[in-house]
Amino acid sequence: MLVGKKESTMDRVNRGLARRYRRERWFRLFGLSAIVTSVCFIGLLFVSIGANGWSAFQQTEILLDIHFDTEQFDVDNLSTANYGALVKNSMQTLFPDVAGRSEKRELSKLVSSGAPYILQKMVMQDTGIIGSSQKIWLPADDEVDMFQKGYILRDVMEGDRRLSDKQIGWIDQLFAEGRLEKKFNSTFFTAGDSREPELAGIRGAVAGSLFTLAVTLVLSFPIGVATAVYLEEFAPRNRWTDLVEVNINNLAAVPSIVFGLLGLAVFLNVFGMPRSAPLVGGLVLTLMTLPTIIIASRASLKSVPPSIREAALGVGASKMQAITHHILPLAMPGMMTGTIIGMAQALGETAPLLMIGMVAFIVDVPTAVTDPATVLPVQIYLWADSPERAFVERTSAAIMVLLAFLISMNAMAVFLRRKFERRW
Amino acid sequence: MWKKGVTLATAAIIFASAAANVSAASGRDYISIVGSSTVYPFATTVAEQFGKTSKFKTPKIESTGSGGGMKLFCAGSDIDTPDITNASRRIKYSEYEKCQKNGVTEIVEVKIGYDGIVLANSKAAAQLSLGKKDIFLALAKEVPDPKGGEKLIANPYTTWKEVNPSLPDSKIEVLGPPPTSGTRDAFVELAMEGGCQQIDWIKARKETDKKHFKSVCHTVREDGAYIEAGENDNLIVQKLEANPKAIGIFGFSFLDQNGDKIQGSVVEGEEPTFENIAAGNYPVSRPLYCYVKKNHVGVVPGMAEFLAEFSSEKAWGEEGYLADKGLIPMPAKERQQFAADVAALKPLLMAK
Numbered sequence: 148m149l150v151g152k153k154e155s156t157m158d159r160v161n162r163g164l165a166r167r168y169r170r171e172r173w174f175r176l177f178g179l180s181a182i183v184t185s186v187c188f189i190g191l192l193f194v195s196i197g198a199n200g201w202s203a204f205q206q207t208e209i210l211l212d213i214h215f216d217t218e219q220f221d222v223d224n225l226s227t228a229n230y231g232a233l234v235k236n237s238m239q240t241l242f243p244d245v246a247g248r249s250e251k252r253e254l255s256k257l258v259s260s261g262a263p264y265i266l267q268k269m270v271m272q273d274t275g276i277i278g279s280s281q282k283i284w285l286p287a288d289d290e291v292d293m294f295q296k297g298y299i300l301r302d303v304m305e306g307d308r309r310l311s312d313k314q315i316g317w318i319d320q321l322f323a324e325g326r327l328e329k330k331f332n333s334t335f336f337t338a339g340d341s342r343e344p345e346l347a348g349i350r351g352a353v354a355g356s357l358f359t360l361a362v363t364l365v366l367s368f369p370i371g372v373a374t375a376v377y378l379e380e381f382a383p384r385n386r387w388t389d390l391v392e393v394n395i396n397n398l399a400a401v402p403s404i405v406f407g408l409l410g411l412a413v414f415l416n417v418f419g420m421p422r423s424a425p426l427v428g429g430l431v432l433t434l435m436t437l438p439t440i441i442i443a444s445r446a447s448l449k450s451v452p453p454s455i456r457e458a459a460l461g462v463g464a465s466k467m468q469a470i471t472h473h474i475l476p477l478a479m480p481g482m483m484t485g486t487i488i489g490m491a492q493a494l495g496e497t498a499p500l501l502m503i504g505m506v507a508f509i510v511d512v513p514t515a516v517t518d519p520a521t522v523l524p525v526q527i528y529l530w531a532d533s534p535e536r537a538f539v540e541r542t543s544a545a546i547m548v549l550l551a552f553l554i555s556m557n558a559m560a561v562f563l564r565r566k567f568e569r570r571w
Numbered sequence: 572m573w574k575k576g577v578t579l580a581t582a583a584i585i586f587a588s589a590a591a592n593v594s595a596a597s598g599r600d601y602i603s604i605v606g607s608s609t610v611y612p613f614a615t616t617v618a619e620q621f622g623k624t625s626k627f628k629t630p631k632i633e634s635t636g637s638g639g640g641m642k643l644f645c646a647g648s649d650i651d652t653p654d655i656t657n658a659s660r661r662i663k664y665s666e667y668e669k670c671q672k673n674g675v676t677e678i679v680e681v682k683i684g685y686d687g688i689v690l691a692n693s694k695a696a697a698q699l700s701l702g703k704k705d706i707f708l709a710l711a712k713e714v715p716d717p718k719g720g721e722k723l724i725a726n727p728y729t730t731w732k733e734v735n736p737s738l739p740d741s742k743i744e745v746l747g748p749p750p751t752s753g754t755r756d757a758f759v760e761l762a763m764e765g766g767c768q769q770i771d772w773i774k775a776r777k778e779t780d781k782k783h784f785k786s787v788c789h790t791v792r793e794d795g796a797y798i799e800a801g802e803n804d805n806l807i808v809q810k811l812e813a814n815p816k817a818i819g820i821f822g823f824s825f826l827d828q829n830g831d832k833i834q835g836s837v838v839e840g841e842e843p844t845f846e847n848i849a850a851g852n853y854p855v856s857r858p859l860y861c862y863v864k865k866n867h868v869g870v871v872p873g874m875a876e877f878l879a880e881f882s883s884e885k886a887w888g889e890e891g892y893l894a895d896k897g898l899i900p901m902p903a904k905e906r907q908q909f910a911a912d913v914a915a916l917k918p919l920l921m922a923k
Contacts, residue, residue: 260892303831306830307830307831341619342619343619506635508632508634510619510622511628511629531805532608532804536829
């Protein structure tokens with residue numbers, strides 16, 4: 148190496164090396180911090196929803212000694228018996244000192260207004276209990292529940308909380324006697340919607356979501372796959388197929404409310420289908436998920452190596468045999484992944500359902516695709532807007548259920564991909 | 572191959588059964604209700620009670636907003652259209668006309684009670700005592716020049732103290748509903764226009780230039796002092812808790828449920844309490860209505876019974892279950908009047 152000679156490439160590389168390493172470190176750090184930030188946000192979301200919602204899985208119940216007085220019941224007409232009086236009487240026997248109309252009213256308000264209907268159901272199921280005395284756990288009113296869970300504070304002025312000092316005294320007494328307990332809130336999973344938080348459940352919304360998704364799946368999967376197969380395997384490449392392709396990609400980006408308006412105009416107004424039905428919801432969501440499924444299916448058809456196609460044709464298979472025996476099975480994992488992701492998207496939609504009347508108060512759990520129904524995200528929206536404080540935790544709990552569905556659907560997509568995917 | 576066959580077959584079956592059901596749906600066996608989100612909590616309570624205590628199915632209630640409900644309700648008189656629509660304001664003449672044109676000739680109007688609109692702030696701050704004029708001056712887009720004269724200038728006030736020296740020296744920051752909301756319409760009409768009326772020269776305009784009067788009194792400022800907080804009143808309550816300087820506008824039931832966290836401002840010397848609103852003393856309260864299609868009574872099962880449940884004392888009375896949910900009952904005489912009208916299905920007559 149001679150002095151004065153121009154520096155070699157190595158020198159220049161070495162000189163810049165530290166800087167390049169530094170830059171790479173920053174580059175990596177930048178990516179890492181992006182991930183950390185998003186994980187933090189997701190964590191925050193989960194923690195806040197979990198913290199708000201976990202208490203909804205428990206419900207305060209009151210143990211009452213109900214005496215099914217024979218005189219109260221007319222054997223031929225069990226539904227007309229005064230079940231409210233049974234609850235009131237048993238509360239009265241627990242607190243014999245309570246007198247006066249307004250005080251009695253306050254006392255009976257501690258028990259949920261749905262309690263009489265629970266007794267009615269019990270009697271209807273088994274008339275044998277008439278005449279006997281039973282110890283029964285009945286749901287407490289939502290205010291009592293909120294008080295037990297610490298959402299209504301004891302140390303605020305009496306006029307500022309929804310429970311009076313007397314009521315709190317009774318609650319404390321019941322608690323001391325072991326007649327007041329927080330139990331697993333099974334109502335939340337078995338009941339339809341209700342305006343009384345302690346009686347409200349998500350079963351109606353879950354059933355509605357399942358019906359809607361079933362219709363969506365049954366329609367969008369075959370149509371989507373057939374479209375993808377035709378476009379990928381049969382269609383000639385010309386201006387028309389280009390136009391179709393561009394439009395499919397455009398449809399994938401159309402805001403979902405537009406599909407709702409379309410559904411209102413076509414399915415309800417032209418075809419005269421019933422409002423608020425999962426059938427119509429499913430049709431609308433089909434329109435919304437089709438582009439996703441078609442795009443994913445085409446991508447997975449494209450990823451099947453041409454050698455498979457050619458080999459099948461080469462040994463004398465018809466084009467249809469090549470597709471159904473070889474290409475489709477190989478492309479299926481990708482198609483199913485796309486479908487599941489599309490379904491998960493459809494599960495979380497509310498906007499298009501607003502237009503076709505699925506944002507509604509529905510108590511009865513739907514049993515068919517034409518029954519009026521609502522869906523999980525709509526239920527969350529409706530509860531979030533309710534004034535009763537107990538609906539706050541129920542909103543979060545319903546979000547947890549929705550998230551559980553979404554996570555398990557996405558996990559299934561990952562599972563299917565892992566299990567059936569073939570690498571070439 | 573067979574997989575696809577199965578899915579296609581299922582699709583065909585579902586479609587066939589759906590088609591069969593659609594034709595069966597023309598004999599609807601449940602009541603269909605649409606309309607205002609303000610009336611929704613009350614109508615749903617009655618519906619639930621009705622479903623539990625009667626042999627009929629629980630009515631289906633959609634929350635579409637007053638205007639959206641009217642549109643669906645007036646679309647026609649056949650069985651596919653809703654039976655009842657709820658409204659947080661009275662039916663407009665234009666809507667009535669449209670109903671008539673589409674064959675909904677007989678509508679029964681039922682006033683179900685009142686709703687107070689409250690201005691509330693966090694308990695951490697002092698309770699405000701506002702006049703309607705203060706509300707107008709604080710929230711209107713254009714206000715009379717404070718220097719005097721009949722001139723309007725862009726709202727210059729930034730603190731409550733500037734509006735009225737007796738109010739605290741804190742920034743004007745009001746969280747309220749967006750223009751699409753019925754609560755906003757009622758607030759603007761009752762509180763802001765009420766304040767407007769207290770300024771003589773603007774009041775005089777009402778006779779000479781009604782359009783201008785309305786635009787002055789009904790336009791809310793857009794410079795950030797009035798924050799549109801969306802339709803979700805629970806969200807406003809949470810924001811008030813976090814920001815003691817802010818004031819929120821929402822329905823009485825949310826104040827009723829959150830009395831430990833927020834307090835209602837006194838308006839024109841009246842506290843927003845249940846008793847005060849019921850007695851008609853509190854100035855910012857509005858009636859709530861529902862409208863019934865007369866020709867559906869007797870066709871859709873349970874209509875007459877549902878109306879009887881709604882207009883019973885145990886529902887809308889002073890001790891009724893709707894009062895527990897925050898509905899302000901009508902005075903006894905008015906209740907009797909409307910209950911009688913409902914029972915007789917007296918159709919509404921409206922003149923322009």
